[in-house]
Amino acid sequence: MRRHLIATAVAVATVAAGGVAATAQTPAPLIERTKLFGNPSKTAGRVSPDGKWLSWIAPRDGVLNVWVAPVSDPAKARAMTAEKQRPVRGYYWAPDSGSILFITDTGGDENFKVYGVDVATGTQKALTPFDKTRAEIIAVSRNVKDRILISVNNRDPRWFDVHSLDLKTGALTLVFKNDAFGGFVADEQLRVRYALKPRADGGQEVFAIDGQTVSATPAHIIPAEDALTTAPAGFDNDGSTLYWLDSRGRNTAALIAQDVRTGKTTILGEDARADVQGAAANPITGKIEAYSVNYLKTEWRPLDAAAKADLDFLKSRLKGQVAITSRSDDNRLWTVNEDPVTAPAALWLYDRTAKSLTRLYVTRPELEGAPLQPMHPVEIKTRDGHTQVSYLTLPPGADKDGDGKPETAVPLVLLVHGGPWGRDVYGYNGYHQWLANRGYAVLSPNFRASTGFGKAWINAGDKEWGRKMHDDLLDAVDWAVKHGVTTADKVAIMGGSYGGYATLAGLAFTPDAFACGVDIVGPSNLTTLLATIPPYWEAAKAQFNRTIGDPATPEGQALLKERSPLFKADQIKRPLLIGQGANDPRVKQAESDQIVDAMKAKGIPVTYILFPDEGHGFARPQNNLAFNAATEHFLERCLGGRSEPFGDALNGSSIQVIHGAEFSPGLKTAMDGLKASGF
Template identity: 65%
Template sequence: MRTLHLIGLGLLAFGTGGAAAPQADPGTVRLIERKDLFGNPTKTQARLSPDGKWLSWIAPRDGVLNIWVAPASDPGQARPLTAEKTRPIRSHFWAPDSSQIMFINDKGGDENFLLYGVAPAGGEPKLLTPFEKTRVQMVGTSNHVTGRILLGINNRDARWHDVYSLDLKTGKLTLVMRNDGYAGFLADDQLNLRMASKQRDDGGSDYFRVTGDKIEATPLVTIGLDDSLTTGPAGFTADGKTLYWIDSRGRDTAALLAQDVATGKMTTVAESPKADIGGVMADAETGRVQAYSIDYLKEEWTAIDPGIGADLDWLRKQLKGEPIVGSRTRADDRWIVAVDPVVAPSTTYLFDRKAKKLSKLYVSRPQLEGAPLVAMYPEEIKARDGLTLVSYLTLPAGTDPDGDGKPDKPVPMVLFVHGGPWARDEYGYSSYHQWLANRGYAVLSVNYRGSTGFGKNFITAGNLQWGRKMHDDLLDAVGWAVARGVTTPDKVAIMGGSYGGYATLAGVTFTPTAFACGVDIVGPSNLQTLLKTIPPYWEAGKQQFYKRMGDPTTEEGRKLLDAASPLYKADAIVRPLLIGQGANDPRVNKAESDQIVAAMRAKNIPVTYVLFPDEGHGFARPQNNIAFNAVAENFLGKCLGGRAEPIGDSIRASTAQVPEGAGFVNGLAASLPAR
């Protein structure tokens, strides 16, 4: 499947679905074990090799996610290709020539991702970028020049990624372009660099034409701040004559445009007044777009190519849901297709287009088949100034027998806030929604202003609004839930990761009595120190952060950032707070959690702090994720009165340390190992 480069910038990304499931008394609903929700999936991320000979996926090997491979003609003959013992492999892709499977991995969550390759026939994985303190980026692949790929490597200067060509047969890296100040490069299907982008002082971007090894001095295109997260080149057709753009210039939501490279003429391919163009499917041979998606309340695909449209319609009838196409052969005769029923685990199939045949490959979490999973309801909530906040509500089983998205009587609620903030919540199965609903809570996730996917004006409405109007949106959503009878004002917790963790800290400091308690996962407490410690390879995005958050190089900006920093209002905290942090987090430094814990300790304000020495921005190892969620659900149970599976041995199975407040969570102190 050919992928176009869609726009996005997530500083603090950390994420979160269907007909109603059978209802029962919520107190008698089976408690779904944490390991079934947050442990390793049985299989995930199936891929077809471009030549169609192989199938690959990620699955546990000795309890750690590794890459497996099987002949496409006989998936039952699967065998593991890698043998990671500690750090799970979370993504992989096939080399264009089908010679090897490639994957990235870091150490302990430091996000210094290096590139590895392993042949489908077996053998030891080869480290293809043998450097230290380096983060590899993909710059370009081709369906026609299949013997090499283009990589961005920042081993020379941590701020900038030089472009290298990697010979897939020999492993040789050849410098293509030294990078001294450019945010990124765009290559065509012949792997020629065609455009380079550089951030402007106003937070926008300039795009420059690249010819050979020369970058023109005068920008070809200039994008302002307002359009910077919703506009950019998306990729060339195979002949190099058409350049696709995701583009919001002169409109609000980002449209898909096709530009004639010779004349510069733009033609609108697809647009929506409600949401940005999301994903695209493109022809592997020609590179021309065949289908596109719009994601407002739910993601919906529209085909341009009649053949693609006929197959998508056929799949919808067979799967009784929107098909998710994950991988395609170069001949486009077979697809990997999944369906997400929300109230059941997702199922992945191999689809033979010519024979119109679906072959079931696997259920991602078969242990959840028959579990009391519940529906997710898309909602449109009005903010106090009239903005529409697309949100998602999940209710505990047994509380909504008529399936109208409203419980018969109010229940405790968790406001689960997404990270980014330049990201979004989506409709679909969510382990967090299902877990919390199973424990007896309504769960509400809100796309507050600043979230992406709903046009540039919605993003811009969040500029300089951390802890201000962005927080008001969350409060307005809680007010909506109270008015609707979902919950009561005294029974709402706030929880989230990354920016969602910041929102939690803002909630318990700026509005100390608005929430019954808070769960902060890798959230920043001091916006000035956050911006001082962002990774060096985010240098190209620094001005954008300053313009959208507050500029720490000016007195006015520093005052703005300090006023929006929960650290300086820590003495206002009167509600229980739980904090989780990865010691190696490169985005939200450990000091962000340390600072607010120290400030609370100095004022004798209780707080529980869980630290993982082998994690970064979020908890990648299932043992650690399960352990933190064990603490979280017992913390929430004490605060909101919901159900909780005992902590048990989950802490001992993890690397969790509890520097502060173990006694404030039921069962936590007794569960700690002697270290």
């Protein structure tokens, strides 16, 4: 949770096979918004633990739901869930393969409930039928088939009690009553073994747990500087080895195996450039047999001969980035995602025994043959000598020789990720493809505070919101100007959550740096942001205070005010578009209301779009399509790119234009048409 507080005369573009390249006479075809941001045909494919079923998320009556099909006949798929409003965005197989588990909320309020659907009968049941509470799945074991561990804050909204959930009866049994801990680590026998307690300085203490008994002293201490790069990563199947992603005593997080009995640690994997990102464990033994590191791109590194053989086989058959998304309990069947970047992702079924690959589906087949563009990893130096890994995508026809630089400067959208404790990665990116197709270079920098590049880079962002973190963004723009990607007067800034804050900061603190900005659910006042975080983020408060600013001290109060774009709103002079979800529990609607009111009071134009059935971001495709339609017309006027007509993009959405429709080209007319049509 704490990481996520907060998207010429000859053929000149690298395109997917069969695609149409751009020429001076014939621009690349406009890719329709619905193909990029409408429902995927299928996504999130997995194989059941018993290896008999395949599952995926796909539309049912226009809403994403979970489907299940026999492995022997994927064409016989049937819908397991029947959500009518909000899409199912994630699910689990029950360990006995008898049911599907998923979580969903209401209107983006993030009060998640856990549901179970019986595969044989299709009967759905609310397993955590509590209102105004949040349930989370802690552990699903391959060894224990009839129950899972969940946490729920129905007793105290600040803290999550651990319960055992019987998958057949739905009975909840209290395992651990919690009044102090922010997280738990369970073994494959579903025994809670460790609990993580926040420290006042932003670090954590890891206590051993035996039933309801907590050790008198912590078994491990995670200093504040390591809090975002160090954590227990789970046990092997017999519980004798505890795995860690650990940056203590080093900069980047290494994969470490610890013998539980002796305490001895062994480094399994490390990289001086980047943290270990993930690991693949054998489902039979629970032993980690491969790990991944992502500096510029994801690299999988095997730890034994069998894993090497499998990874070599997959790399020899598949293009682009490869990710293992699920395995059967006997380790015979895997689902493997293939991301070619310039073509839509595909899911394959890998039979390890037969050494065969079967393509199950393409996520967005409507994009096959579309003029999708390559993504270029670049290393950009900051003014104080650091390197920020960034990703650049160029418009079709802009890069004749494929060297990652346009022949002539083009307008640029600086697309800033959220978090800020997150990162951008190499791979297919719908926002990069959309904006590039509209005529813009797109640059996504991993500014300081981004994760994945070691604790020094994360901690360099402490108390630097709107300052050095913003300097990094300006340095990325300067790099793009110096390398001929764009010109200084043709740069927009855009992002969600922290990226929305960066947009507001960019227009308020450096009012001449950007031609315009698009803010999605971004905070404008850091004091009110911290005062209204959800109660279930209690365990993260100390970390927020350390990294953003402490509202309990006079110095912290002054810093938070200084770094809040709201108090410099009168300096904004470039066009601004704001999108907000009314039910956002992280960045409340008031964050957008405040800055819009401040700009209105000064007579500064701003367009404010609200979605009453959304939270922190736009989950319903209809709402995402509506906002993106407004965004591309807004950017067209600002940067001079191109746009697809509004058409029926607003139909089915809950869009409300609270203020300034007249400042966004075509929006007022589209809204008038929406009202006239009765939507």
